[in-house]
Amino acid sequence: MKLATYKDGSRDGQLVVVSRDLSMAHYASDIASHLQQVLDDWNFMSPQLQDLYDALNSGRARNAFPFDPALCMAPLPRAYQWADGSAYINHVELVRLARNSTVPDNYYTEPLMYQGGSDDFLGPCDDVICVSEAHGIDFEAEVAVITGDVPMDCTPEQALDGIRLVMLANDVSLRHLIPDELAKSFGFLQSKPATAFSPVAVTLDEFGEAWDQGRLHLSVQCNWNGRTVGLCDAGQEMTFHFGQLIAHLCKTRNVRAGSIIGSGTISNRAIEVNGKKEWTKGYSCIAEKRAIETIQDGKPATDYMKFGDTIRIEMKGREGQSIFGAIDQKIAALKRA
Amino acid sequence: MKLATYKDGSRDGQLVVVSRDLSMAHYASDIASHLQQVLDDWNFMSPQLQDLYDALNSGRARNAFPFDPALCMAPLPRAYQWADGSAYINHVELVRLARNSTVPDNYYTEPLMYQGGSDDFLGPCDDVICVSEAHGIDFEAEVAVITGDVPMDCTPEQALDGIRLVMLANDVSLRHLIPDELAKSFGFLQSKPATAFSPVAVTLDEFGEAWDQGRLHLSVQCNWNGRTVGLCDAGQEMTFHFGQLIAHLCKTRNVRAGSIIGSGTISNRAIEVNGKKEWTKGYSCIAEKRAIETIQDGKPATDYMKFGDTIRIEMKGREGQSIFGAIDQKIAALKRA
Numbered sequence: 073m074k075l076a077t078y079k080d081g082s083r084d085g086q087l088v089v090v091s092r093d094l095s096m097a098h099y100a101s102d103i104a105s106h107l108q109q110v111l112d113d114w115n116f117m118s119p120q121l122q123d124l125y126d127a128l129n130s131g132r133a134r135n136a137f138p139f140d141p142a143l144c145m146a147p148l149p150r151a152y153q154w155a156d157g158s159a160y161i162n163h164v165e166l167v168r169l170a171r172n173s174t175v176p177d178n179y180y181t182e183p184l185m186y187q188g189g190s191d192d193f194l195g196p197c198d199d200v201i202c203v204s205e206a207h208g209i210d211f212e213a214e215v216a217v218i219t220g221d222v223p224m225d226c227t228p229e230q231a232l233d234g235i236r237l238v239m240l241a242n243d244v245s246l247r248h249l250i251p252d253e254l255a256k257s258f259g260f261l262q263s264k265p266a267t268a269f270s271p272v273a274v275t276l277d278e279f280g281e282a283w284d285q286g287r288l289h290l291s292v293q294c295n296w297n298g299r300t301v302g303l304c305d306a307g308q309e310m311t312f313h314f315g316q317l318i319a320h321l322c323k324t325r326n327v328r329a330g331s332i333i334g335s336g337t338i339s340n341r342a343i344e345v346n347g348k349k350e351w352t353k354g355y356s357c358i359a360e361k362r363a364i365e366t367i368q369d370g371k372p373a374t375d376y377m378k379f380g381d382t383i384r385i386e387m388k389g390r391e392g393q394s395i396f397g398a399i400d401q402k403i404a405a406l407k408r409a
Numbered sequence: 410m411k412l413a414t415y416k417d418g419s420r421d422g423q424l425v426v427v428s429r430d431l432s433m434a435h436y437a438s439d440i441a442s443h444l445q446q447v448l449d450d451w452n453f454m455s456p457q458l459q460d461l462y463d464a465l466n467s468g469r470a471r472n473a474f475p476f477d478p479a480l481c482m483a484p485l486p487r488a489y490q491w492a493d494g495s496a497y498i499n500h501v502e503l504v505r506l507a508r509n510s511t512v513p514d515n516y517y518t519e520p521l522m523y524q525g526g527s528d529d530f531l532g533p534c535d536d537v538i539c540v541s542e543a544h545g546i547d548f549e550a551e552v553a554v555i556t557g558d559v560p561m562d563c564t565p566e567q568a569l570d571g572i573r574l575v576m577l578a579n580d581v582s583l584r585h586l587i588p589d590e591l592a593k594s595f596g597f598l599q600s601k602p603a604t605a606f607s608p609v610a611v612t613l614d615e616f617g618e619a620w621d622q623g624r625l626h627l628s629v630q631c632n633w634n635g636r637t638v639g640l641c642d643a644g645q646e647m648t649f650h651f652g653q654l655i656a657h658l659c660k661t662r663n664v665r666a667g668s669i670i671g672s673g674t675i676s677n678r679a680i681e682v683n684g685k686k687e688w689t690k691g692y693s694c695i696a697e698k699r700a701i702e703t704i705q706d707g708k709p710a711t712d713y714m715k716f717g718d719t720i721r722i723e724m725k726g727r728e729g730q731s732i733f734g735a736i737d738q739k740i741a742a743l744k745r746a
Contacts, residue, residue, distance in 0.1 A: 151489065191663075224743055257591040257596075261492065264662075
């Protein structure tokens with residue numbers, strides 16, 4: 073099933089069930105007001121939501137209305153945890169190669185992951201409010217999962233059982249603030265402003281064979297200012313699957329219901345064309361494009377985003393249908409009071 | 410006023426108001442069930458809680474009962490944000506001196522801070538469940554504040570206005586997992602298991618002059634296995650006050666109601682006694698004791714905690730009364746199913 077959260081002026085919005093084709097929606101108020109409630113009590117509530125979803129898909133839901141992604145908050149407008157991996161090692165390799173450094177051996181055996189802020193997520197069509205263009209504003213297209221309770225020190229296979237829902241994420245990054253924060257080794261705070269999520273969160277059964285053992289084998293399209301700059305496959309080259317990411321996170325602590333775990337920037341390897349490397353799938357963040365330019369030409373040619381720029385991130389199924397709806401955002405300057 | 414959260418089998422417990430002397434409590438159910446609700450709507454709800462608090466203190470509250478810290482969850486059993494500073498530069502200096510490194514200049518002008526997990530806090534008397542003693546189990550006594558909404562890019566002075574409540578924290582650390590996570594520069598995940606908080610959260614008016622411009626000028630006592638090992642003053646030597654810590658966090662993003670910001674390990678400078686340095690106030694984490702031993706004797710002599718060890722963290726007012734109640738925990742081994 074597909075779930076979304078409609079804006080209603082409150083901090084947590086109103087849970088709605090959305091039809092498979094994203095055309096219609098229905099308030100879930102008779103079952104639960106908020107997605108966190110459902111995650112807290114998944115086995116009891118999700119079958120009720122599934123019934124409503126089935127009714128909605130078959131045109132039997134009484135108070136259905138047209139679904140509008142622009143009215144959505146993030147499926148979880150705020151969450152108790154947001155931990156973002158860097159699961160596509162190709163991305164790490166490119167960025168490191170561009171700055172003449174190598175990838176440490178242990179990066180191939182255990183995932184990089186940072187703890188992000190989760191108190192203030194953006195809806196799929198909310199503006200990305202930034203203090204300054206000089207910070208190097210970048211998008212990052214990712215897949216993210218929402219978990220149930222996952223116990224401390226579980227295996228990657230056990231962790232897979234804890235996955236409840238899948239979303240897309242735009243993990244906005246302020247690139248020029250990253251070097252100083254990396255130098256401090258304490259992780260990212262100022263360089264990672266609010267993250268945006270797709271209109272709907274989707275259960276695993278919706279993906280059919282495209283979901284396989286913690287990897288989602290479909291492509292994520294990135295349109296920057298209306299131009300398609302990336303169409304990367306999220307599955308094949310995901311070095312660490314979501315079960316491994318979650319198991320990494322819960323090595324010494326419990327992971328509780330409503331935790332969101334991200335894949336990191338989706339990234340595909342180059343192919344050889346006439347003896348030359350070409351990144352035919354494009355890119356899911358500008359930093360990677362700049363890394364490729366640096367590797368090829370000695371310096372980056374592509375600038376980061378400016379105020380007024382737009383970014384659209386969407387995943388389509390094998391029949392061309394949008395699965396999560398689109399993240400579709402504009403970069404805007406902070407207005408001071 | 411003083412607020413606590415009683416265990417009731419649910420994830421968020423039940424909000425109670427606690428008398429100033431910590432002897433009596435009263436359910437706040439007629440006003441709000443959970444502390445997060447109060448933080449979401451502070452101006453409306455806090456005066457009602459204050460009325461109940463006043464009635465409780467004067468013996469006029471109808472359904473008051475004896476307060477038992479052992480029945481407490483953390484005041485916020487889970488939160489939308491936990492960001493922990495390292496505001497006592499003396500601690501950073503000692504740890505770095507012990508490993509023959511210096512403190513970078515910018516550490517004196519902007520705070521170190523990491524984003525922590527906030528989905529699974531411990532109550533003040535809950536066991537600290539650890540996977541292995543070999544991880545180097547340590548306590549860290551800290552002061553922490555809970556905020557209301559604080560807007561992006563505000564000043565430290567504006568940020569001070571966003572502070573709603575103060576607590577003590579035991580930011581448990583797994584010291585032997587820290588070097589690898591520092592080397593990755595992505596912050597702490599596995600080396601920071603669940604954090605515990607004091608029985609009650611306290612509003613600023615309770616501190617009188619001891620709260621001054623974002624610093625709490627009182628001492629935190631640490632008892633490890635019943636022996637007092639630290640009695641450090643939390644105020645004077647706090648290099649960055651809480652307004653500065655919050656302003657650092659919200660430089661590029663909004664900080665939302667219910668965010669918890671920690672001070673980092675409370676740490677006091679040595680004094681000269683007969684030409685020799687002595688750390689007369691003791692220590693608020695074992696890592697600092699080991700750093701001092703390394704500086705003095707070339708190697709650490711004190712081991713980290715073992716299963717069965719206890720740690721008690723408490724702050725007393727100028728008349729000797731306990732302000733927050735005590736964090737009083739035992740280290741225990743993870744029991745596997």
